Amino acid sequence: xxxxPSRVCxxxxxxxxxxxxxxxxxxxAAAATTLPPTKVLDVRGVRIGEGAPKTIVPITAATADEAxxxxxxxxxxxxTDIAEWRIDYLDIALDRKALARxxxxxxxxxxxxPLLLTFRTKAEGGxxxxxxxDYGKLYATLLKTRFADLLDVEMFRxxxxxxxxxxxxxxxxxxxxxxSHDFERTPDTxxxxxxxxxxxxxxxxxxxxxxxxHDAGDVLKLLDATWQLRRRNDRPxxxxxxxxxGVVSRLSGETFGQVLTFGMLGKAxxxxxxxxGRLREVLDTIHQAASAAR
Numbered sequence: 264x265x266x267x268p269s270r271v272c273x274x275x276x277x278x279x280x281x282x283x284x285x286x287x288x289x290x291x292a293a294a295a296t297t298l299p300p301t302k303v304l305d306v307r308g309v310r311i312g313e314g315a316p317k318t319i320v321p322i323t324a325a326t327a328d329e330a331x332x333x334x335x336x337x338x339x340x341x342x343t344d345i346a347e348w349r350i351d352y353l354d355i356a357l358d359r360k361a362l363a364r365x366x367x368x369x370x371x372x373x374x375x376x377p378l379l380l381t382f383r384t385k386a387e388g389g390x391x392x393x394x395x396x397d398y399g400k401l402y403a404t405l406l407k408t409r410f411a412d413l414l415d416v417e418m419f420r421x422x423x424x425x426x427x428x429x430x431x432x433x434x435x436x437x438x439x440x441x442x443s444h445d446f447e448r449t450p451d452t453x454x455x456x457x458x459x460x461x462x463x464x465x466x467x468x469x470x471x472x473x474x475x476x477h478d479a480g481d482v483l484k485l486l487d488a489t490w491q492l493r494r495r496n497d498r499p500x501x502x503x504x505x506x507x508x509g510v511v512s513r514l515s516g517e518t519f520g521q522v523l524t525f526g527m528l529g530k531a532x533x534x535x536x537x538x539x540g541r542l543r544e545v546l547d548t549i550h551q552a553a554s555a556a557r
Contacts, residue, residue: 301522302497304438304468306377306412309344311469312499312522315550317344319379319523320539323352323530327365334372336528342543343528345413347379351389356382357397359404370410379440380411387417387444399424406435413438413469418462429466440501441467449474449481449504455488463498469523471501476508485512486519493520506534513537514545517553 301312311317320343324330330353337346348369355361370378382401383389393401398420405411406428414432416425418441425441432439441462450458459470470492476482482504489502501523504512513524513535524546526539537545 296494298494298520299497301493301499301520304499306345306438307375309377315546316517316522316524318342318526318539318542318546319345319347320526320528321347321349321530322369323349325352325354327353327355327368330365330369331372333529334369338372338374338376340528340539342539343376343526345377345379345523346373347381347415347525348411349381349383349390351382351384351391351393356391357393357401359401362401363404363408366405366408366410377412378410379413379415380405381415383415383444384417384420387419387442388446395421395424399428402428403431406431406437409435411437413440415440415442415471416467417441418443418458418465418467425465433466438468439466440469440471441465442471442473444473446475446505449476449484452484452488452491455485455502456491459488459492459500459502460496463496467498469499469501470496473503473505474509475506476504478508482509482512485509486516489516489519489521499523503535508535510535510537514542515549517546517549 303313304311309317320337322330322333322337324333334346337343350356350362382393382398384398385392402414406414414437416428416439418425429439443458455472458472462470474481474485476485485502485504489500492500499522500520502512502516502521503509503524516524524542525536526542527536528539
């Protein structure tokens with residue numbers, strides 16, 4: 264679902280009111296917490312984990328021409344830090360050779376903006392099904408072409424495939440965003456924490472989870488898990504509750520340790536994404552207010 268500006272502002276205000284209403288003892292405890300420094304990830308000059316959360320905008324094109332056009336729009340957009348290329352949307356998504364030819368062109372069209380390469384499998388809400396072995400082969404081929412800066416690896420693919428892809432990506436100088444997506448529910452806080460910790464153990468550079476909340480309590484589970492990870496780990500976190508109910512998690516995530524968030528230019532790649540200009544405005548407002556209060 265795409266949120267219009269008035270709804271974005273209302274969601275942001277609601278989130279800030281929730282934070283403001285937190286018990287004083289909880290606020291004091293949070294202020295007293297000594298956090299480990301976040302491991303800053305520098306990708307083409309974009310310092311993930313430093314300053315306000317960085318914005319990611321997806322390329323959701325079905326054809327090569329559309330992909331290049333969307334990349335050009337993202338390149339020209341000052342509010343976008345990173346482009347995610349969702350190759351599962353393409354009509355050539357399973358054609359390794361065609362993707363290897365197109366990839367460098369898309370990267371060039373971004374004019375230096377970092378590129379996150381993602382094949383979201385059908386099992387985790389993507390556009391196309393793919394066998395784990397083919398998933399590994401496709402990524403391995405594209406890593407050899409060396410056009411991507413970050414690679415999304417789903418943690419629940421075959422264990423040997425995941426392990427091999429992490430090693431191959433790092434050997435190619437590509438950072439790994441390890442991910443888990445649940446479009447049906449929100450796992451318990453302990454399960455969210457366990458998944459993120461498992462991602463770190465598997466060698467991920469960025470830890471990602473997206474869940475579907477059914478009420479505000481589910482959003483709080485996601486934010487609580489994010490905060491628990493932030494208190495004890497140094498890896499950059501990319502966590503979100505999807506849909507309209509979860510939009511506050513995309514806006515106020517910095518408070519809980521999130522350093523990346525998704526916005527949109529045109530078509531969203533997941534429910535609840537906010538237009539990136541509005542997103543940047545809210546992120547900067549929260550960051551500036553928090554910095555001034557320190």
